[in-house]
Amino acid sequence: MNVQHKTNDLSAFWMPFTANQQFKKNPRIFVGADRMHYITDDGRRVLDGTSGLWCVNAGHCRPKIVEAIQKQAATLDFAGTFQMGHAKAFECASRLVNIAPKGFDHVFFTNSGSESVETALKMALAYHRAKGNATKVRLIGRERGYHGVNFGGMSVGGISNNRKMFGALVSGVDHLRHTHDLSRNAFTRGEPQHGAELADDLERLVALHDASTIAACIVEPVACSTGVLIPPKGYLKRLAAICAKHDILLIFDEVITAFGRLGTPFGADYFDISPDIITTAKGVTNGVIPMGAVFVTSKIHDAFMTGPESMIDFFHGYTYSGHPMACAASIGTLDTYQEEGLLTRAADIAPYWEEQLHALKGMPHVIDIRNIGLIGAIEFEPEPGAPGKRAYERFVKAFESNLLVRQTGDIIAISPPLIISKSEIDQLFEILKKVLKPTN
Numbered sequence: 385m386n387v388q389h390k391t392n393d394l395s396a397f398w399m400p401f402t403a404n405q406q407f408k409k410n411p412r413i414f415v416g417a418d419r420m421h422y423i424t425d426d427g428r429r430v431l432d433g434t435s436g437l438w439c440v441n442a443g444h445c446r447p448k449i450v451e452a453i454q455k456q457a458a459t460l461d462f463a464g465t466f467q468m469g470h471a472k473a474f475e476c477a478s479r480l481v482n483i484a485p486k487g488f489d490h491v492f493f494t495n496s497g498s499e500s501v502e503t504a505l506k507m508a509l510a511y512h513r514a515k516g517n518a519t520k521v522r523l524i525g526r527e528r529g530y531h532g533v534n535f536g537g538m539s540v541g542g543i544s545n546n547r548k549m550f551g552a553l554v555s556g557v558d559h560l561r562h563t564h565d566l567s568r569n570a571f572t573r574g575e576p577q578h579g580a581e582l583a584d585d586l587e588r589l590v591a592l593h594d595a596s597t598i599a600a601c602i603v604e605p606v607a608c609s610t611g612v613l614i615p616p617k618g619y620l621k622r623l624a625a626i627c628a629k630h631d632i633l634l635i636f637d638e639v640i641t642a643f644g645r646l647g648t649p650f651g652a653d654y655f656d657i658s659p660d661i662i663t664t665a666k667g668v669t670n671g672v673i674p675m676g677a678v679f680v681t682s683k684i685h686d687a688f689m690t691g692p693e694s695m696i697d698f699f700h701g702y703t704y705s706g707h708p709m710a711c712a713a714s715i716g717t718l719d720t721y722q723e724e725g726l727l728t729r730a731a732d733i734a735p736y737w738e739e740q741l742h743a744l745k746g747m748p749h750v751i752d753i754r755n756i757g758l759i760g761a762i763e764f765e766p767e768p769g770a771p772g773k774r775a776y777e778r779f780v781k782a783f784e785s786n787l788l789v790r791q792t793g794d795i796i797a798i799s800p801p802l803i804i805s806k807s808e809i810d811q812l813f814e815i816l817k818k819v820l821k822p823t824n
């Protein structure tokens with residue numbers, strides 16, 4: 385047999401959400417990481433302005449997490465959780481519900497944000513059926529929402545590029561209007577003043593479809609992937625009230641906002657709202673081992689526990705739900721968050737962050753700057769005929785200047801690890817200032 389070994393053949397890996405042809409002509413490769421920094425293959429230390437992909441909330445290669453994984457791998461590498469259990473899964477779930485908002489007493493494990501969303505949507509449908517409301521089958525999402533890439537999440541999601549190639553999607557889905565309105569809210573610090581009334585769009589959909597056909601409404605408290613759309617003041621409370629009025633379950637997709645990003649443990653805490661289901665992933669393990677967790681109230685959970693004891697209550701789950709390594713990583717992560725106060729640290733540092741970020745106002749082509757917790761976004765006026773080009777060029781220039789930011793459309797998003805110091809914030813914005821300076 386003629387086996388050819390190809391080392392470092394970039395073409396073998398079909399990269400996700402990547403312009404593969406462009407990337408492979410000029411790749412950006414990391415080989416290491418440590419706390420606030422990545423290390424590139426050419427030996428540069430790059431300041432991580434995005435917590436990896438919004439997940440490394442405690443910073444990179446933290447000892448408690450590394451040790452927990454190493455120990456777990458040598459003790460119990462795999463055990464399933466279908467009709468069997470292992471101690472770490474129960475310990476992890478108990479630790480998680482302890483930091484969850486009041487009333488969220490149960491957690492269902494998945495392996496990613498996308499799977500958490502599918503799980504939540506299925507729970508919502510099955511819940512209503514269990515309660516004798518089998519006509520409640522419609523799902524409501526929101527324009528510009530991102531709920532992962534599986535069929536349910538893609539269908540309730542509202543980003544055209546993520547949807548248009550993939551057929552007719554899941555039926556029975558409708559969308560609220562998005563809340564982004566630069567004409568009224570540009571350069572707002574924190575929650576925008578205008579737009580609470582956009583929540584009434586749910587009443588429009590209720591009038592169209594009738595509440596008796598609607599199971600759930602899913603939104604991100606802050607819509608991050610689409611470019612950091614911060615909810616207008618009062619919007620989420622109004623949406624929650626409309627959901628409650630019509631017995632529509634409210635699902636908060638907190639894959640990004642959970643685990644301290646806004647300065648509270650969860651986004652539901654920040655906005656003082658009690659949804660019915662909360663989806664999470666990313667920060668649950670500091671991004672170190674893939675894991676997702678869906679938090680539910682007893683109202684939801686108990687509706688499934690009414691059949692004969694011998695019957696499986698929810699025909700859903702993954703081989704790796706509650707994987708021992710992921711649970712160990714999560715426990716190490718929660719220890720780190722708790723010892724260092726990271727679930728609330730963003731609240732302390734946010735005023736400084738806001739001040740430095742908004743100092744970029746007036747830089748060329750910048751049409752908006754917005755922030756909440758330890759999240760910031762800079763929106764550029766699109767170059768005529770070349771949408772996304774301005775932000776992409778600035779993303780590349782930032783990387784070459786030793787700063788990692790995230791680009792989506794003509795928006796640059798920043799969301800550093802929650803351990804960032806004031807001097808590292810200064811450093812981050814010094815680099816950004818240079819990157820945004822006119823060159824052409």
Ligand code: PXG
Binds near residue numbers: 531
């Ligand atoms: N819901 C939300 C709110 C998310 O932000 C997902 C679901 C899907 O999670 P998984 O683990 O299946 O990828 C996400 C993921 C970005 C970016 O730069 C955002 C995400 C993923 C990758 C990049 O905005 N969010």
